[in-house]
Every structure is written in structure tokens, then in C-alpha cells.
Amino acid sequence: MTANESLSNLDDDYPAYTMGRAAELLGTAPGFLRAIGEARLITPLRSEGGHRRYSRYQLRVAARARELVDQGTPIEAACRIIILEDQLEEAQRINAEYRRTGGSSSPSAAA
Numbered sequence: 001m002t003a004n005e006s007l008s009n010l011d012d013d014y015p016a017y018t019m020g021r022a023a024e025l026l027g028t029a030p031g032f033l034r035a036i037g038e039a040r041l042i043t044p045l046r047s048e049g050g051h052r053r054y055s056r057y058q059l060r061v062a063a064r065a066r067e068l069v070d071q072g073t074p075i076e077a078a079c080r081i082i083i084l085e086d087q088l089e090e091a092q093r094i095n096a097e098y099r100r101t102g103g104s105s106s107p108s109a110a111a
Helices: 003-008 019-026 030-038 056-070 075-100
Strands: 052-054
Touching: 019 030, 019 052, 019 056, 030 052, 030 056, 030 075, 052 056, 056 075
Parallel strands: none
Antiparallel strands: none
16 A cells, blocks of 8 residues: 555544644644644644644645745735635535525425
8 A cells, every 4th residue: 555545545634644744744834833723724633742733634724824825915814814715615515505405494394
């Protein structure tokens, strides 16, 4: 089994990456991860020893934050933008589901 096959078997929410490894994958300093954690963009899980652990999903969110910061967006604004993007995506998903079901929230609503 290759490393990529092993990673593909991991759940996106499984906290598999240490802070050092996460920072290395993102090409940033651990302080960046701490900063987006303080801004409450991501909340890493903690190991029994208290060390931060990041999931693949959290790394994707952090990569988006880094992209915005690299473009000159202040970190707090970048975090807010990402939160709003996520909220918009969720609202669009709900609207699509609403349209798909014909606007009924439950089977008894049509009766």
C-alpha cells in the first residue's frame, strides 16, 4: 500500500497531522496555524499530551486562508471570508435540496 492509498483511507475529519507536519504541508509556519485557530476558523483536536492535531478538512481550510493571506488579505478578514463562503455553500445546498423536494419540508406537508 502506498502512502497516497493510506491517506485516501483516512476520514477527512480524522486528526492525523501534527502542527509541524501540517505547517510543512501548507508551506507556512506553525504560528499561522495558531493564528487561524485563535480566529476560530479551525479548532484542532488535542492529543492526550495536549498537542494540536489537524484533519485533512482543516488543512484544506487552512490552505484557503493561506491563499487569501498571500494575496494581501489580513488574517482576520481571510478567516471571515472563509466562514462566509462556507455559509453560502451550505445555504446553496439547502436551497437545492428545497427545490429538489418541491418545497415540502416533510411528506405530511403535501397532505
